[in-house]
Amino acid sequence: MAADFSVVLDELNTTLKSIEAVLRIDDMRNEIADLEQQAAAPDLWNDVEAAQALTSRLSYLQGDLRRVEELRSRLDDVALMHEMAEEEGDEATTAETERELTSIRAVIDELEVRTLLNGEYDSREALVTIRSEAGGVDAADFAEMLMRMYLRWAERHKYPTEVYDVSYAEEAGIKSATFAVKVPYAYGTLSVEQGTHRLVRISPFDNQGRRQTSFAGVEVLPVVEQTDHVDIPENEIRVDVFRSSGPGGQSVNTTDSAVRMTHIPTGIVVSCQNEKSQIQNRAAALRVLQARLLVVRQAEQRAEMDALKGEGSSWGNQMRSYVLHPYQMVKDLRTEHETGNTASVLDGEIDAFIESGIRWRRQQETVDAG
Incomplete structure (x- = not known):
């Protein structure tokens, strides 16, 4: 020994x-x-x-x-x-x-x-957006479960977070949510979580107790810094103001402090309603919009490089499956990492998935470079 x-x-x-x-x-x-x-x-x-x-x-x-x-x-x-x-x-x-x-x-x-986090923007803070996709009310509920999972993960690590916007669904759950994880390397760490997540379970919203498959999308963006030069001319932005709303659509604010910002050339729309004033919401929405445009610019540059190399991206979009019925299993479809402890994963214990994702990404980059 x-x-x-x-x-x-x-x-x-x-x-x-x-x-x-x-x-x-x-x-x-x-x-x-x-x-x-x-x-x-x-x-x-x-x-x-x-x-x-x-x-x-x-x-x-x-x-x-x-x-x-x-x-x-x-x-x-x-x-x-x-x-x-x-x-x-x-x-x-x-x-x-x-x-x-x-x-x-x-x-x-x-x-x-x-x-292993040595990408151009890996050291940045992260902006995470979660959207419900196919699956109706179950998808909206799943999107809210994922939001809680990531916020609990951040809480476990004592990483500060700030929720910018939550759009609640009518019956349960959320249509979408955007929040920031304010710690260096949050983007590099969480960017492996980007993609489509799939949930399989007995639907609590189906009175016949049938099994339901639903989907939610996770988008992770790097927070924009001054050195990025993402300048947006004012005439390219349309700003609408409205009242913040909570679950079930009830108004949680008596003033029009929530902000919806549309980038006219690309059609990208962001909103922010969780700050106290319209000015703060406008500033937060602008940060999210700049991050989205930075990623659009990155994608365009990557597409040009792929065109030069004569190849496209080999990374699949659907990346993790959460099965709660007929058995308990969370499995990453890229790395094959899996666990039967679904409750702990949904409570934020996702470090093993993130670490295996980062190692997998490095392997993919090495293969692509070779």
Whole structure:
């Protein structure tokens, strides 16, 4: 067992060195020191949005650095403990060090996935939109289940979120919803969730108790930054205002503060009704519209590249199946990752699906590049 332990220890040491190189630990320390200095400025909160972005970035980098340093310390400690336990013939401590090494491996595997997020916009915050598709009231209910799943996932990780817009369906559930996940790398992480999700269950809305298949779509966009230069001329936008509405269509606001924004050249429509004022809703809607247009521009550039290479995208649209009847199973149709614990998945435990999706995407990119 000692030989196995040494082999695993060497593997993990090599992987952690690779992670430290990719994350550029020294550069990270320098950036943290610089951000800490900026965060100490007395006028920091004069610009609330800039201050929030700065403190969020600082907190994220500090967390990353702490994780790497703790892993390095744990690896050094477990190597020393194992060596001493072997010398003294202490079987209980030897077994404990082997359990610790297994635990360290799980954390290193998780951190390694983060180093695979090196796409152009992967480090951005994310805008997530969920829409009900085929399946009537069951699809609307499923869309709401997915929204809750992602918000619970963010809550588990202590990632801040902001709901911009919810359009409620008449009987139950939602027609659509848009929310932001405000943490670095949210886009790179959640972008593997994009696509069509399928639910199979006994419909709670069918008085004959028949099995129903319904669909919901998930769209993930990177939050636009100033460097993206997504400028939209005012004459290309039509803005309509209306009253916010809650479940069942009842008005939740006595003023016309909700905003619907239409980009005339493309026909893209976004709305925002969850902020307190029309000005805030207008700003949030503009952010979502800019993100959509950025992705349109990306798609056009990708299509040009594919045309040059003479090929199209090989990635399928339907990506995950949630079966609640006649058996319990959530299965990713791309990675083959699956679990029978459907309740925990719908309660936000989706990290294993996300990690396998990120690894799968990297494999696809490697194949396409080859």
